[in-house]
Structure formats: structure tokens, C-alpha cells
Amino acid sequence: MTSQTHDKVVIVGGGPSGTAAAAELARHGLKSVIIDEAPKLGGVIYRGPLRQTDSLPHLDDNLKRAMTALQTRYQAHSDSIEVKTQTRVLGPEGSNQLLLSDNSGLSRQPYGHLILATGCHERSVPFPGWQLPGVMLLGGVQLQLKSGLVRPGQRMALVGTGPLLPLVACQLHKAGVDVVGVYEASPFAKLAKEAVALLNKPKLTLSGMSMMSYLKKHKIPFKYGWGIVSAQGKEQLNSIQVAPYDSQWRAQRDLAQQVDVDAIGVGYGFVARTQLAMLLGLDHHYSKVSGYVPVLDEWHQSQNHEAFVVGDSNGLLGADAAICEGQLAALRLAWQCGKITEAQLSARSTKVKNKLARIKKFRFGFDRFSDRQSGLLSLAQPETVVCRCEQVRREQLDEAIAQGVKDITSLKMRTRIGMGDCQGKTCSSYALDYLHQAGLTENIGVIKPRFPLDPIPFTLME
Incomplete structure (x- = not known):
């Protein structure tokens, strides 16, 4: 060393x-x-x-x-x-x-x-079938396109919320992917209320409108107020179910539709x-x-x-x-x-701070539009795995909370959620949201990282 x-x-x-x-x-x-x-x-x-x-x-x-x-x-x-x-x-x-x-x-x-x-x-949101090959997070889809220069799939859908959805949909279509649908969890009326905030970055807003025009021109369906319900397949993803979401993002399962795909991009935030x-x-x-x-x-x-x-x-x-x-x-x-000097610091930083303030007003508009609703947590069924590393199921979280668990550390000790190699990167956000949904909001803590942050191969310790 x-x-x-x-x-x-x-x-x-x-x-x-x-x-x-x-x-x-x-x-x-x-x-x-x-x-x-x-x-x-x-x-x-x-x-x-x-x-x-x-x-x-x-x-x-x-x-x-x-x-x-x-x-x-x-x-x-x-x-x-x-x-x-x-x-x-x-x-x-x-x-x-x-x-x-x-x-x-x-x-x-x-x-x-x-x-x-x-x-x-990326924020992982468990739902039935989310572990199937072909189910990818939206950032991973972008990485394959931008860094790997490969198509993530041949026939794809995108589900989630926020400005990445139309951007990635356009990129996929231009790369030759058949984009069969884009499903945005929030309703369009909620986006329309943020028009003033979006004008803080007019070029970006116009760019977003251009993307939506591109999708419409190429007849790519973009549905507001819709989202994922489940994914199906044995060894590989072959279809998904999507449905309208209510105001709390609870899937209206009786109105669910099946869409045949070989890959999907899921993006419910970071x-x-x-x-x-x-x-x-x-x-x-x-x-x-x-x-x-x-x-x-x-x-x-x-x-x-x-x-x-x-x-x-x-x-x-x-x-x-x-x-x-x-x-x-x-x-x-x-x-x-x-x-x-302090004068130079003030002069230079004032311009940067003013620009940052405009960006924040723009971004906070999108944050309000994409505000994550508690109904998303109900996608996972009792038998759905919510921690991949330790194969913890949602029903184990339910049992632990019913037995009196009130914080994330106790939940981790009771169920082993967050104890795997990823140190909770995949599951901790879901666990925190789940505790909040149960009415536990005070002093619930955080899954603390461990040293080293990544495993050290024995070959590097020689």
C-alpha cells in the first residue's frame, strides 16, 4: 500500500x-x-x-x-x-x-x-417482477445508450416520473428501439400548474416541448397519470402491466393493460x-x-x-x-x-448564486410535479423481494413493524434489510418510505455506511 x-x-x-x-x-x-x-x-x-x-x-x-x-x-x-x-x-x-x-x-x-x-x-421501487432481466432503471438505460453505444432492448416501455422520461424515450427511438409507450405517474394538470416555475429556464422548457412534439410526431404514446403494476416473464421479461394511478399513485388494477416488451426503463427518482x-x-x-x-x-x-x-x-x-x-x-x-480578495469573491459569486437561484425555482417546479406519493409503496406484494442482497420480502417488514419496530436500525436488525454488499443503496429508500407510511417519522435514523464502501478483492491486499 x-x-x-x-x-x-x-x-x-x-x-x-x-x-x-x-x-x-x-x-x-x-x-x-x-x-x-x-x-x-x-x-x-x-x-x-x-x-x-x-x-x-x-x-x-x-x-x-x-x-x-x-x-x-x-x-x-x-x-x-x-x-x-x-x-x-x-x-x-x-x-x-x-x-x-x-x-x-x-x-x-x-x-x-x-x-x-x-x-x-437511482431510487429503486420494488414491484412484482422487478428482478427480471430486462427490467432496468432509467439511468442504466441511458448509460447503455450514451456510454456503451448499445440498444438496451428492441421493444421497450418507460415508466416513472420526471423530465428524464421524454428525453430517454427520444434517445431510444433515435437509436432504433421500438418505444411502445411512456407512462408518467403524475397527471398533466399538475404539470400545467408549474408553468411559471418552468419559465425560469425557458430554453430547457422549450427543449422539453420539442421532445414531446417528437414523440407525438412518431406516434409514441405518452400517458400522464399512468404507471407500472407488475412485470412478467420466466427467465426474461416479456410483458408488463400498466394502469392508471389515482392522486396518491395507487394503481387502479381493474383498469390494467398488458404491454408486450423485452425491456423497460423504470425511473421514479434519485x-x-x-x-x-x-x-x-x-x-x-x-x-x-x-x-x-x-x-x-x-x-x-x-x-x-x-x-x-x-x-x-x-x-x-x-x-x-x-x-x-x-x-x-x-x-x-x-x-x-x-x-x-473578499471583493472578488463577492463579485464572482453573486453572478453564480443568481443563476443557481433561477435553476432552483425551475427544478422545484418539477419536484412538485413529480412529488412521490405513498401509493407507490403498495406495488410490492407481501411476497415481493424488497432487498435484493438479503432477499428480504415486504411481508417481513410488515411483521417487524407490527411487532413494534420504530426505526431503520431496528428494522435492519430484525429483517437484515440493508446488510448486503450494496449497504442499503438499493433498499434503504424504500424502507424509509415504508416506515413513514406506517406513521413512524421521528428519530427513525438511517442505514449507516460501513468501511470499506466497496469490497476489497484479496488480490489488492497482497
Whole structure:
């Protein structure tokens, strides 16, 4: 195991927020090192293909421009930015250093200043058949299209809520997939009420309208107020049942329709990826939209003044907001390190904060539209597995709550939910929602991450 020492700012995550922070630091004479588990920078949204291609006809021009802008931002300051790709952060080790894992083994990364830009992961919603091959989360569908350059299926449907649904539907159709239907859980009337909020980002709103026009032109059904009921198949998905949802997103099963598909994309939201922040001891609070998020000041700095948290790892606001947050954290660090004056900090940050405020108004409109309703929890039947790692069924949660369990730790000890290798990334959000539905909202806690965050192969410990 090797140890490295330097005075660079350490940034965990090479997506929009991490890359923006590194570029802003470089503008003010501060060097940084970006650590990312993927083979290239960009994060899930802007990483792009992992192999050479002549064109990307299935991706829209706005996305391609944003991918190019991120690479340009990095290249303009590459002399001041060290990049460690295909490297995982396993957690903190000792004082002011992280334990890393890559193909060559384990190493330690000391830091004087730390920016966490770890992003988010998708929110899993259990329903009968959700474990079948062919049932994918929406972000995974996008990764196959954008990074793998493969079609996830031949005949697909999309279910869920939010702006990713029409975007991915257009991408799939342009890639040659037969998109047989898109099912948005919220009613259109709820979206119409957010017209004023959406005008805070008129270009994005027009882009969304363009996507809907594309779907209509190509006769791809888009149904508001509908969602998943179940998935069917033996060794592979071959059909799904969808149905209208009521105002609480309870499926009206008597009106269910069967749709023949070989794959589906499921997208009922995301959860901030905060396991590393928790291991570092940062305070967190619960958000219905994003899960547990760190407690931060206006500069995205934690009570542990060595750590900033930016991007989707402190709340789900999208790539444009993530860039602003990365810039704000970097500006604050530049001021703390004496690289800019307080007047320069104020002048530069005011513009960024104003832009971020507009983005938040836009995003909060979508959050209200896509507000997750409790009826979604009723999709899982008593025998449905809700924790894949430990094969915990929903009926086991019911039994534990009936016996007096009132918090997530007790639920974990009673049922083993969250004890698997994923450390609750897949199941903890469902478990928290389930406790809330049972009327348990006070001091229910969180499934705490364990060190190391990822298993360490024996070959790396030699």
C-alpha cells in the first residue's frame, strides 16, 4: 500500500460539479486532483461513449454541446488538474486521508481540502417482477445508450416520473428501439400548474416541448397519470402491466393493460449518494426528494470545514446547478487560501448564486410535479423481494413493524434489510418510505455506511 503527499485540493467525483470546481480552482492558481471510478470524466450524464464512434445520432444537440463544454473546461486547465480514473474511494483512513483502490492496489490520498462531488444513485421501487432481466432503471438505460453505444432492448416501455422520461424515450427511438409507450405517474394538470416555475429556464422548457412534439410526431404514446403494476416473464421479461394511478399513485388494477416488451426503463427518482460524507462524520438531514443530505452553508461547506459537498450529492438539482455549486465551493476555497480578495469573491459569486437561484425555482417546479406519493409503496406484494442482497420480502417488514419496530436500525436488525454488499443503496429508500407510511417519522435514523464502501478483492491486499 502506497501513500502520497501533496497540497492539492482533492475532489471525489469527476462529473459536472467536480470538473467545474477543478477548473475554477485552476483559474485562481490552485491545483487539484480528481478521483473518479469511471474510465473518463463527465459523470453519468456527460461521460459519453467509452469507445470510439463517428457520430451520436441518438443524442440531442444540447447534450452533445454540454459534453463538449465539460471536456473543454477540463482541457483549458489540465496542467493544474491531476485525474485519477478507474479509482474508487473506499472511505476515510486516519486523519485527513482517503483509502483508494485501483487496478494496481491500495493507496492513501492525503488532503488538506476536500470537495465531495459523488453524485446520486437511482431510487429503486420494488414491484412484482422487478428482478427480471430486462427490467432496468432509467439511468442504466441511458448509460447503455450514451456510454456503451448499445440498444438496451428492441421493444421497450418507460415508466416513472420526471423530465428524464421524454428525453430517454427520444434517445431510444433515435437509436432504433421500438418505444411502445411512456407512462408518467403524475397527471398533466399538475404539470400545467408549474408553468411559471418552468419559465425560469425557458430554453430547457422549450427543449422539453420539442421532445414531446417528437414523440407525438412518431406516434409514441405518452400517458400522464399512468404507471407500472407488475412485470412478467420466466427467465426474461416479456410483458408488463400498466394502469392508471389515482392522486396518491395507487394503481387502479381493474383498469390494467398488458404491454408486450423485452425491456423497460423504470425511473421514479434519485437519491443523493452520501455514504462517504457520512463516513467522514458530516451532519445530515432528511429530504423527501433526495434522501439524507449533508448540512451545508451557502458555500456548500460542511461543519467539518475541510469538506465541501457539491452537485447531486447534496440535493437533486441537475447538471447546471451542479456546475454552479462546484464553482461556489472553489471560489470560497480560493478566498480561504488567499488567492482572491473578499471583493472578488463577492463579485464572482453573486453572478453564480443568481443563476443557481433561477435553476432552483425551475427544478422545484418539477419536484412538485413529480412529488412521490405513498401509493407507490403498495406495488410490492407481501411476497415481493424488497432487498435484493438479503432477499428480504415486504411481508417481513410488515411483521417487524407490527411487532413494534420504530426505526431503520431496528428494522435492519430484525429483517437484515440493508446488510448486503450494496449497504442499503438499493433498499434503504424504500424502507424509509415504508416506515413513514406506517406513521413512524421521528428519530427513525438511517442505514449507516460501513468501511470499506466497496469490497476489497484479496488480490489488492497482497
